[in-house]
Amino acid sequence: MKFFPSIYLLMPIALLLSSCKTMLKMQDYPNKKIMLRENISGAQSKRTxxxxxxSKSKLEIAKEKSANRILDGKLAEIIASTGAEIIDRELQKKLLSEIKRCENQGYALGRQCFKSKVPDxxxxxxxxxxxxxxxxxxASSSKDKKGKTYKxxxxxxxxxxxxxxxxxxxxxxxxxxxxxKIKGNKSISQDTNNAKCPFNQALLESSITASIQDAAKYYGSDIKTLFSPKAKVIEYRWGNNQKDNFFRLSIGKSEGARPGLEVVIMRDEAETTNSPSQYDFSSEIARGVIMKTDSQYREAWVQVKSRESALRVKAGDFAKIIYTAPACKDKFYKGLCEIF
Structure with missing residues (x-):
């Protein structure tokens, strides 16, 4: 009997994609009028x-091994993934010279330092x-019960x-x-008879780079959440199923929205407290997951599973992406996360 594993593997994926496509057709759900909290004209989100x-460091090893440059590159990569705009090198050079002149004159970092456009x-x-x-x-050796030697x-x-x-x-x-404060580490092992275990140049450079990458990976979601884009609720659509509650937000792919990310809808803007992962969600109304984005119209559709929570949302309420709470852990959205 012959088996065709590729076909069997593709069938469930095809079914999942088919059901997902049906779910993502917003025209299949009627538009429900919701109370307007505030004027939402011109509500389109702006890139930060x-x-x-x-980066600075008093450590000679950091300067010698380009650790500063590697760290800056990883931070730029993380922040840019949220839709934030990293200022280009030409403007960066101009702004840095203005900051240096300001510091030399004894002023604290502030708007007064800039003659050029002030970054956010x-x-x-x-x-x-x-x-x-x-x-x-x-070097060591051992034997198992059958007398086989392992070295x-x-x-x-x-x-x-x-x-x-x-x-x-x-x-x-x-x-x-x-x-x-971000931390990272890298551990490796190499077979050698040199009991001094010196760090050669190649090993030193690769270890420092790997430890920085580890720090960026571990703290990346915290840093992303600090820069996560904010938007406003514009529209609400629903279906007969109590879980079919869809909200259109004033944010698109270019601002960092993508399917699978969790969103918190609040009455007021959230501000950070002592830690990147701690937010004041006292005004939280509902939570949902981005199911669809549109780059042309700069919009995203969020599904909220609770009809009770959805009915409390008003047009003009704030929405914020939370990178530290991956929606993929929820069985309800598991298929979506596997696709995207």
Whole structure:
């Protein structure tokens, strides 16, 4: 008997895609009028302009191994994925010279420092620690119950620990918005008889780069949430199923919205407290997941499973993407996350 695994694997995926496409046709759901909280004309979200000041460090190893440049690159990559606009090099150079002139004159960082356009957010980072350690393990051997011998060669274990402080300044409110300490590490093992276990140049550079990448990966969702785009609720559509509640938001792909991301709908704008993962959700009305985005009309459709929560939402309420709470953990949205 012959089997065709490729066909059997594709069938459930095709069925899932088919059902998902049917669900994402908004014209199949009637438009329900909702109370207007405030004027939503011109409610389209704007991209946040971010200036990343080159990282600083008193550590010679950070300067020698380009750790500052690697960290800045990873931060830019993370923030850009939220739809924020990273200021280009030409304008960055101009703004940095204005900041330096301002500091030399003894002024604190603020609007008075800029003759050019003031960015929305300024990020300043400092690498505070890069610790290297290594240990040697002698060759060994062991036997199992059947008398078979297993040999373990001599080896060196190398570990790199990385720490940095990321300061985020809100230039609209002229204040430090958040200060985040990020940490990362990298451990590797190599077979060798050299009991001194020295770090060669290639190993040193790859270990530092990997530890920075580890920090960016672990704290990436926290940093993303600090820059997550905000939008307003514009429209509500529903179906006979109590879970078929869809809200149109004033945000699209270019602003960082994409299917599978969780959204919190609130009466008022959320502000961070002491930690990137802690938000004031006292005015939270509903939670949902982005099911569809449209780049042409700069809009996103969010599904809220609770009809009771959905009926409390008003046009003009705020919506914010939360990267620290992946919707894929919810069985209801699992198929969507697998597709996107």
């Amino acid at each position: 302009q971010v200036l990343i000041v080159p 957010i300024i990020i300043s980072t400092e690498i505070t620690s890069i610790d290297l350690s290594s240990s040697f393990s002698r 373990t060669p001599a080896s060196c274990s190398y570990k790199t620990n990385f720490e940095s402080l990321v300061n985020i300044y809100n230039m609209q409110k002229l204040q430090l918005k958040e200060s985040v």
